[in-house]
Every structure is written in structure tokens, then in C-alpha cells.
Amino acid sequence: MILARVVGTVVSSQKAQKIEGIRFLLLEKINPVTMEGKGDFVVSMDSVGAGVGEIVFYVSGSSARYTDVTEGKPSDSAVIAIVDFIEKDGKYTYEKNR
Amino acid sequence: MILARVVGTVVSSQKAQKIEGIRFLLLEKINPVTMEGKGDFVVSMDSVGAGVGEIVFYVSGSSARYTDVTEGKPSDSAVIAIVDFIEKDGKYTYEKNR
Amino acid sequence: MILARVVGTVVSSQKAQKIEGIRFLLLEKINPVTMEGKGDFVVSMDSVGAGVGEIVFYVSGSSARYTDVTEGKPSDSAVIAIVDFIEKDGKYTYEKNR
Amino acid sequence: MILARVVGTVVSSQKAQKIEGIRFLLLEKINPVTMEGKGDFVVSMDSVGAGVGEIVFYVSGSSARYTDVTEGKPSDSAVIAIVDFIEKDGKYTYEKNR
Amino acid sequence: MILARVVGTVVSSQKAQKIEGIRFLLLEKINPVTMEGKGDFVVSMDSVGAGVGEIVFYVSGSSARYTDVTEGKPSDSAVIAIVDFIEKDGKYTYEKNR
Structure with missing residues (x-):
């Protein structure tokens, strides 16, 4: 799995029928040490209620089809966890509620 | 999923029988913040009636086989949505009808 | 799918039994606008009778197993179409018989 | 499979139900000759009891779902072996207990 | 499939039960024109008896699970052929027994 920041959303009215009702999040991949964005983006289907900034x-x-939201659907990316903290070499590089 | 601009089409008369009748779109990946093309191209099977410029x-x-058009076919890329708008950090970086 | 030029072949006598009798093409990925090779190569199983230069x-x-030639075989790359022409922004960047 | 060093952990309380109880390791990919980190990170599900520094x-x-821990779960990365030593061209580049 | 040189082996005593008894080869990807290593390494499961230097x-x-050795196992890379020769644009860039 890859760490990323939710930076926005993507909206489409003309799309494959199977993916109607799904929320498409715009993610920016991050460096989990510096927590900086990499300028590399992916559209991901939300399965956990993630919000912008998280x-x-x-x-x-194929594992992106193994969530309750995406089962049987044409998905190659699904958000499966909102991160509380990241620990690297004994130090927190990220804590959600600070 | 990856954001891209439809920049053209690819035509083949000699191909695997299973993919006859499918439209092959030439896509250029974009940076969804600047909306500029990345010079990185992929051939994708159309499942939504997308046109050049969109x-x-x-x-x-494997999820590229999970559309009505590509089911059971040797596809590793399928267009599943035409984008109306992209919102990043509260601002639109792209709106279709402007 | 990715566009490439057939630049050669790879021959192996000691190989997995399942892939005996298959032709292994050496492909060089191309930029479909300039049609130049990228210096990036892949070995691909031929399912359409492609020849050097095409x-x-x-x-x-997994979709590389969805051709008549590669079904059930350990393949992660299969040539499924010989390209006749590539059109980008209304102009041909490639025409086979010119 | 890719060689990496376990550099930390990632904790999430709000996540897909199927992945509850799994330990998420933060891995940094390494160059197996110099053993240096590449600054490229991935979150991987632990199936072997790996610890930081190993x-x-x-x-x-899809093979990340083929461990006892990850079967049927939305996983695209699973640690399946703790390395004892790496031998390259007749020399050890890494020995665990030295 | 990707061309590589077998440069060594990786040994692990603590690993997923399913992969016991399998030989893990350290591969370095090569440029098949110059035959030089790219400094990019992967651990691959041997299904053909490949040796260092080959x-x-x-x-x-997923196709890495389609060999006799790796069927049903958590493998994302399997060596399926030892190369005899590589021909590019009518010339051999590699011949095994020269």
C-alpha cells in the first residue's frame, strides 16, 4: 500500500455504470519521512470516508476490488485506511491529532 | 485510476480476435494540477464514448476487464469515466464546460 | 496497452514447459508522437504473427493470459495488435504502409 | 519480490474492516549491493513477524493475498521472508547476524 | 517478461510456510542491447534451474504463480526461461555459448 494525502475530488457524470455512487478521491503520494507531496497523483475510490487533508x-x-465498496467493480485503487500515525526508527513522522 | 487526456486513436486490422470492434484511444497522462500533458502515453479501450480532447x-x-466492453478480453487499460471537474484544495483545476 | 516496435527475438531452449512453442518477441517501447524508441525493452509473447520492424x-x-496463445500460461506480456496507424490531434504520427 | 528494510510502522483506527488486526510495516526499499535505502517507501502487511531494522x-x-494473514483481504504488499543473507557474485553483501 | 542476469541468491529461514523449498534468485535487470546491468534488482523464484551468470x-x-514451482504461492516474480540468444535487428546481442 502507498501513503498519500487526500487533496481533492474528481467528479464524473458520464462513467461506467458499475462505479456510480462511488466517491473518487484525488490523492497525492507523499514521502512518509518528510510528509511532503511528491507531485504524483492518483484517483482512488473511497472505502473509509476519508476527507481532504487526511x-x-x-x-x-486487483486487491482494490476487495473492499465492500469496490467489490466486482473496475477499480485499481481504493483507500482502505486513514492513518493515525507513522513511526519511523522510533520517532513519529506524523500524528493525526497534532 | 489515472487522469489523462484523450489525444487520438490507434487503428489495427491484424489483432487478437477478442478485441475486434473495440475503440482504442491514445491517452496522454496529465498533471491534474497544471493540467499539462506528461508526454507519457497509453492505449486504452473505450467503455464510455470518450472523444479527443476530453x-x-x-x-x-485486471480491473480493466471489469467493464461491459472489455469483459473476458485481453485488456490492461480501460477508460471508465469522462471527467466533469477536478477539485484540489477547494479550487477547481479543471471544469469541463468552461 | 503500450505501443512498441518489434526489434528482435529471444530464444530459449531451457524454459518452463508451458511456454514451449511460443515466439518471444523483443519489443522496444516507443514515443507514439515522435515514433522514437525509448531504450526500454520487454519480452512479449506473440499472438498475432508480428514481425521485426512492425x-x-x-x-x-494477468490480461496477457487472455489470448488464444497464452491462455493458462505464465505470461505477463502479449502482443495483441499490429498497428495500421496512429492519429494524434487530427494528424497521423504513423501509417504502416507509407 | 523486492528487498527492503523495515523502518517503522503505520497505525490506523479507521480502516476497512477486513484488515483489522493486521500489522502494517513501513518498508524502505534497498539496493541489495550497497544495502543503502532508496528513499522509496511502501506499507506492507506483515506475515512473518518482522521487526524494525530487519x-x-x-x-x-494479487500474490500479496496468498499468505495466511492476508487471504481474501485488500492487500497489495505482504512481507513473506526475513532475509538471513544475500550473496552476490560469490560474496555476501548482507549477513543478518554480523 | 523482463531480461535479467542471475547475480546471486537470497536465503531466508523465517518465511511464509508456502514458499519453503523454493530457491530465491537475485536478478539484475539488463539492457538487452548493451547487455549491461541496470543496477535494478529483483528477487525471483527459480522454476528452471538457472545459475549465477546466466x-x-x-x-x-499473478502469472508468476503459473509455474510448476510457484502454483498457489505468494510469488510475484518467477524465472521461466534461460536465454540462449538475443537477436536485435538481425544481429546477436547475446549468445550463451560464446
Whole structure:
């Protein structure tokens, strides 16, 4: 899974029928040490109610169809966790509520 | 899913039988903040009637077989949505009808 | 799918039994605007009778097993189309018989 | 599979139900010759009891669901081995207990 | 499939039960024109008895589970062929027994 920040949303009215009703999040991949954005973006289907600004990780590939929201759907990216904290070498690089 | 602009089409008369009748779109990946093309191209099977110039997102990998058009076919990329707008940090970086 | 030029072949006598009798093409990925090679190569299983010099596109991942030639075989890349022409922004960047 | 060093952990309380109880390791990919980190990180599900500082390799894609811990779950990365040593061209580049 | 040189082995005593008894090869990807290593490494499961120094190609993703050795196992890379020769534009860039 890859760590990213939710930076926005993508809206489409003309789309494959199977993905109607799903929320498409715009994610920017981050460096989990500096927490800076990498300028690399992906559209991901939300399965956990993530909001703009939150740090999440998403799953790619066929496993993106293994959430309650995306089962059987044409998805290659799904947000599966909102991150509370990231610990690296004994130090927090990120804590959600600080 | 990855955001891209439809920039053209690819035509083939000698191809795997299973993919006959499918429209092959030439997509250029974009930076969804600047909306500029990245010079990185992919051939994607159309499942939504997308046209040249439109901003779309496509699904990769096995999930590219999960559309009505591509089911059971050798596809690793399918356009599944035409984008109406992209919102980043509260501002639109793209609106279709402007 | 990714556009590439067939630049050669790879021959192996000691290989997994399931892939005996398959032709292994050496492909060089191309920029479909300039038609120049990228110096990035992949070995792909031929399902359409492609020859050296031709422009093709190939399918990656599990979908590379969805051709008549590669079904049930350990393949992650299969050539599924020989390209006749590529059109970008209303102009041909490639025509096979010119 | 890709070689990496376990550098930390990622904690999430709001996540897909299926992945509750799984330990999320923060991995940094390494160059297995110099053993230096590449500054490239991935979140991986632990299936072998790996600890911070250990060299491991992880499996990506659908095969990340083929461990006892991750079966049927939305996982695209699972640690499947703690490395004892790496031998390159007849020399050890890494030995765990030295 | 990707061309690579077998440069070593990786040994692990603490690993997922399903992958016991499998040989883990350290591969370095090569440029098949210059035959030089790219400094990019992958751990691959051997299905053909490949030895250090040999040029091989390996299969990635779910298809890495489609060999006799790796069936049903958490593998995303399997060596499926030892290369005899590579021909590019009518010339050999590699011949095994020269």
C-alpha cells in the first residue's frame, strides 16, 4: 500500500455504470519521512470516508476490488485506511491529532 | 485510476480476435494540477464514448476487464469515466464546460 | 496497452514447459508522437504473427493470459495488435504502409 | 519480490474492516549491493513477524493475498521472508547476524 | 517478461510456510542491447534451474504463480526461461555459448 494525502475530488457524470455512487478521491503520494507531496497523483475510490487533508494509504491492483465498496467493480485503487500515525526508527513522522 | 487526456486513436486490422470492434484511444497522462500533458502515453479501450480532447480517467490491470466492453478480453487499460471537474484544495483545476 | 516496435527475438531452449512453442518477441517501447524508441525493452509473447520492424501494442499483467496463445500460461506480456496507424490531434504520427 | 528494510510502522483506527488486526510495516526499499535505502517507501502487511531494522522481501500485487494473514483481504504488499543473507557474485553483501 | 542476469541468491529461514523449498534468485535487470546491468534488482523464484551468470527472463505479477514451482504461492516474480540468444535487428546481442 502507498501513503498519500487526500487533496481533492474528481467528479464524473458520464462513467461506467458499475462505479456510480462511488466517491473518487484525488490523492497525492507523499514521502512518509518528510510528509511532503511528491507531485504524483492518483484517483482512488473511497472505502473509509476519508476527507481532504487526511493522510491515508490505498491499495492498488486487483486487491482494490476487495473492499465492500469496490467489490466486482473496475477499480485499481481504493483507500482502505486513514492513518493515525507513522513511526519511523522510533520517532513519529506524523500524528493525526497534532 | 489515472487522469489523462484523450489525444487520438490507434487503428489495427491484424489483432487478437477478442478485441475486434473495440475503440482504442491514445491517452496522454496529465498533471491534474497544471493540467499539462506528461508526454507519457497509453492505449486504452473505450467503455464510455470518450472523444479527443476530453479529460478521462482509466483503470489499469485486471480491473480493466471489469467493464461491459472489455469483459473476458485481453485488456490492461480501460477508460471508465469522462471527467466533469477536478477539485484540489477547494479550487477547481479543471471544469469541463468552461 | 503500450505501443512498441518489434526489434528482435529471444530464444530459449531451457524454459518452463508451458511456454514451449511460443515466439518471444523483443519489443522496444516507443514515443507514439515522435515514433522514437525509448531504450526500454520487454519480452512479449506473440499472438498475432508480428514481425521485426512492425509497430504493435501489447497487453501486460494477468490480461496477457487472455489470448488464444497464452491462455493458462505464465505470461505477463502479449502482443495483441499490429498497428495500421496512429492519429494524434487530427494528424497521423504513423501509417504502416507509407 | 523486492528487498527492503523495515523502518517503522503505520497505525490506523479507521480502516476497512477486513484488515483489522493486521500489522502494517513501513518498508524502505534497498539496493541489495550497497544495502543503502532508496528513499522509496511502501506499507506492507506483515506475515512473518518482522521487526524494525530487519531486511525482508515482500510480494506485490494479487500474490500479496496468498499468505495466511492476508487471504481474501485488500492487500497489495505482504512481507513473506526475513532475509538471513544475500550473496552476490560469490560474496555476501548482507549477513543478518554480523 | 523482463531480461535479467542471475547475480546471486537470497536465503531466508523465517518465511511464509508456502514458499519453503523454493530457491530465491537475485536478478539484475539488463539492457538487452548493451547487455549491461541496470543496477535494478529483483528477487525471483527459480522454476528452471538457472545459475549465477546466466541470462534469463522472468514473469511478474499473478502469472508468476503459473509455474510448476510457484502454483498457489505468494510469488510475484518467477524465472521461466534461460536465454540462449538475443537477436536485435538481425544481429546477436547475446549468445550463451560464446
